[in-house]
Amino acid sequence: MRCFSIEELYAYLDGDLPHDGVHSIEAHALACAECRALLEDRRAFLEAAESLPDIEIPASFAATIMARLETVPAPHPRRLPVWTWFATASAGSAAFLATLAGIALLSGQNLWEYLVHLQHGFINYLQGAATAVIHLVKYIQIFLKIAGQFAMALADVFKRASAFLTPPVQAAFAVSAILILAMGFVLWRRRTHSLENDHDE
């Protein structure tokens, strides 16, 4: 049986040989002192390499990275290439037009008249949607303004109260204020509800 190359011996030690190869090397190493010595030599070398000590890492290593991460801006969202947007838009438009043509054909309508009719409907829809959005934005603005003023007033009350009240008393005060507000709201709702019922009767 032939002697094996160093590369084959390493492949054996690496577990990178097929079953037949493993068997051949083991059988040969039993009979050949020179190959056995080479094998043991490389085995000792690799065992030493694979048991090199880890480089010591301080316990604060991960925490330091996490602290630095807080100062690093968040990763930007990945942008899709322009051609992706173009292809998506084209496919969407083609599908939309095909659907319209299909509907027009199935309903027996003239495609052109059908498109004109759709366009009018679409413009009306856009006008309605735009009006609704404008109203919604106005309501949100008013709500934010009132909520902001209310929060400022509340913060001012707490600020003044904190000058002479201990933290537990402040907490009790805050909880009481919230409870009173909640109860007031519930009572107001019940009264409004009963008035509506009287009016209906």
Added chain:
Amino acid sequence: MIIHRYQQPVVNYIGRMVREREMALDFSQEIFLKVYASLRSYRPQYKFSTWLFKIASNFMIDHWRKKKLPTTSIDQSFDYEDDGRRLQVADEAPSVGRQYELKEIRGRIEAGLDRLPPAFRELFVWRHVDGLSYEEMAEIKKLPLGTVKNRVFQAKEMLRRLLGETP
């Protein structure tokens, strides 16, 4: 947590590349920050460790370029040593196992790594210190599997020869 899971292999790799613990820790931190900054470019079809080591390897290449240190291209052939002798055929070095104790072999390997070209050192450390598979290393370096196996083999034999030379 990503950092806890991968900090030891990354520090082991960078430490063996720069041969200075404090610098290795600093570089490893930078690598984890880069990993975080590039998280959106990670594709789940690849192993996370492959992607991470690719970033670490690129970081080291940039470092050597900035320092203008002599680097060795992975594409360069290493069939011959500096004096022109064929690297692998003859085996005249004395037996490592018989000559030295395990602790001493480790010390000599650490010293020998200094003298190994970086491109070979990198593959050797990945394979035999961090335990990466050949397939993973081929993916990281974008090299054919056979080429990676051959480079690792050459790295091992170079290093083993250096054991007898290092004090």
